Amino acid sequence: MNALTLPVLLAGLLSLPTQAAISVRDDDGNTVTVQKPAQRILALAPHITELLFAAGGGEKIVGAVSYSDYPEAAKKIPHVGDNRQFDMERIIAMKPDLIVIWRHGSADRQIAMLRQLKVPIYHSDPKKLADIPEGVERLGQLMGTDNVARPAAAQLRTRLAGLTSQYGKRAPVRVFYQVWDKPLYTISGASIISDAMRVCGGQNIFAAMKVVAPVVTPEGVLAEDPEAIFGTSEKSDPDSEGGLAMWRAFPSITAVRRNNLFRLNGDLLNRAGPRMIDGTAAMCEQLDMARQRRSKP
Template sequence: MRLSTLASTLASRLATGALATCALAACVFAACAPAAHAAVSVVDDNGETVTLPAPAQRVVSLAPHVTELIYAAGGGAKLVGAVNYSDYPSAAQKVPRVGDNRALDLERIVAMKPDLIVVWRHGNAQQQLDRLRALHIPLFFSEPRHLDDVATSLTRLGTLLGTEPAAQAAAGAYRHDIAQLRATYARRPSVSVFYEVWDQPLMTINGTHMISDVIALCGGRNVFATLDALVPTLSTEAVLAANPDAIVTTAQGATAADRPLPSLERWRAWPALRAVARGNLFAIDGDLLTRPAPRIAQGAAQLCKDLDLVRRRDAAH
């Protein structure tokens, strides 16, 4: 065989081998790499299945707790709109506003071209939600009712946002914090608690509210747990009859046990009330206790310390 012919044959075989190797590598890469546009699907807190053709890239949050959940799940960069009072974390304050839970700017929401809207099942106006649903924009209903639901919300949102690793990490950290509080406080001597939502009219929460979960986590007992309404109205006489060991409420930025809301001062008119007689009137930062998001673990830690103070005061009498 002539040298020129031999060289040509070798070159052809080498080229064919290289192409085969490249093709094999491409096949292996394609088999190992995740699908770029794989559909994702979860069940929301309304029991409805939410399916997206691909992880959401443009998200609108219609509740402050939802905004916190989205950031904690690793999806903050995908938020294009949020309602008023979405102030945590600090980056959320720069997200464009679309109204509040009472009145949404539907035109602005539509103009943002979201591929997912996360709504508050009982907080957003049903008529406006129906209009959004009519536009066929996927809606995820968020209404965590128990402490464990916060972690579940994080992982579900992580699936919809394509941020599973961050969401799983946040859910794990939250579960760890709650488990530690439960192990430390849940079996300590019971403390009866009246949780005051509002003073005019006087309102509280029943046993199905997440804050009642927090009270139980700390070894407390919600004295109005058996009432039917989630946030019932009641009389002053009902509180006096229950004679709780502690009265708890929330205040903006209140983090110390000795800084109750002015509304709690009204109870000093009944000095025989056990909570008043022993100085057990407490206020906790509302953002840490009323938003069903990971920071509720911080609010729970504060409440647990307050109820432990009640136990120490009881022991001293």
């Protein structure tokens, strides 16, 4: 290499386009940075898998957890554990360049182990329905799939705005949302499900509870006398009333008296992914049914 060739070569290298690092804020408000678009992603909650697919990154998911079954392609993704325990050896072998987590009651120890891998970690925990399209956009940025994520997020925002405009100012309906019957779990105003009620013009009778998923008593529900009671159906028996059947023993409750015991698809409301907008639409329709029954004897 002669003296003239070296400066020319260096100038050529300097002129090559450089890949800028990508930074976004997660649902904890922490900055998450990847040096280049993520290509090997772990989705450590079912709703996260759905968010990543909606953002155009389904093919980039190398590992997921149990019950990550939507869309259909998600069923083929290898599992690395469930919400109780991750398989750390398998996670390490997958060499992820981005880990998307959901923090739940037993997650802190597992997340501490994940942080030891020195891989960027994005925490996904939407608190409001409006956070869902935000999450789609941010994950799209981290994966370099903005061309898919942005229009998908825009479509979700349009649908949500339409539901809010259509139902949000209608006569309020007092609602009890039953997560489980043994023990009797519900949700407080801090839950994203309570925000879905708000969009529909519903009022969560236990919104003031301090715990996100508190245990209540049948007597407490009776004292609040909800106009509508919601439960979720099981995939194995979608036509069964399940835990809602217990309320038939209390015919004095307004919800029972007016036949406002409603079942919803649990996957649509208990997962804070894009399909939750569909679950909210179903809730809105049923709350409108409760309004119409006010005039019936």
